[in-house]
Amino acid sequence: MKRCTILAFIVLFLSTKLFAQSEEDKIKTVVTHLFSGMKTGDSALTRSAFAKNCIMQTIVNKNEKLSVRTEQIDDFIKFIGSPHKEKFDERIVFSKILIDGPLATVWTDYKFYIDDKFSHCGVNSFQLAKLDNRWQIVYLIDTRRKDNCSVLVK
Template sequence: MKKLFLLAILISLSSTKAFCQTDKDDIKKAINTMFDAMRKGDSTLLKSVFADGMVLQGLDTKADGTIVLMNEKPEGFLKAVGTPHKEVYDERITYGDIKVDGALASVWTPYKFYRGAAFSHCGINFFQLMKTPNGWKIIYIVDTRRKDNCPE
């Protein structure tokens, strides 16, 4: 009986870990789709990973050194991506910490942003996602922006 109980616990723990890894892979897929859409200039693909009512913000430093919170409209971002432009919007990220609790996920991604081959800025993206019947959707993004001291 003891062996059966221990076996049941081990199976439960391994399936929980596998489930969590599957979620993390699906979360990365949603975020990667966002950046693929930016590189392609495809606002329809981009919108497919946004939840209705998603919030987009950024922290920026003014010339006097004060930090301001910018509230951006997702529609403006979609329009900027979907409007034809010469340069490819290429945001290169690395995945930091991914935390999942049920239908909520948070993801930390250092990034470097390029317009075409030219470096533009860098910082950290912080994503919040929710699991929906149609997969993981981005509900919130806030980022930092700077031109130096870029994360590796």
């Protein structure tokens, strides 16, 4: 009887681990929803990745002068959902994910394509918070460049 109890406990423990989605997987799902929504023009899916007051920024290099440009999340969502014939395809690699309780940092290398034509590459840096028992992007900043992209995503 003792063996059966131990065996049942082990099976229950392993099956819970096998079917439970890790926090890292949940975070990856949120980030993936952002880019899947961009690619398909699904503004609701894209919006679902962001916290209500998310800050979205990009580092801009104009004439060798760097600055940080802030974009309004609602404008971005509206742009994604507006009819357009181009497909915006940002291909990412999850390079690093750090988690401390309700805070996560995600670093993704990316290449951006409009339809199948390469546009630019860079890195996304995400800050996520676990709010209302789900991960949400609260801050996003990226770099953009056209050179030194060969080491990044295909």
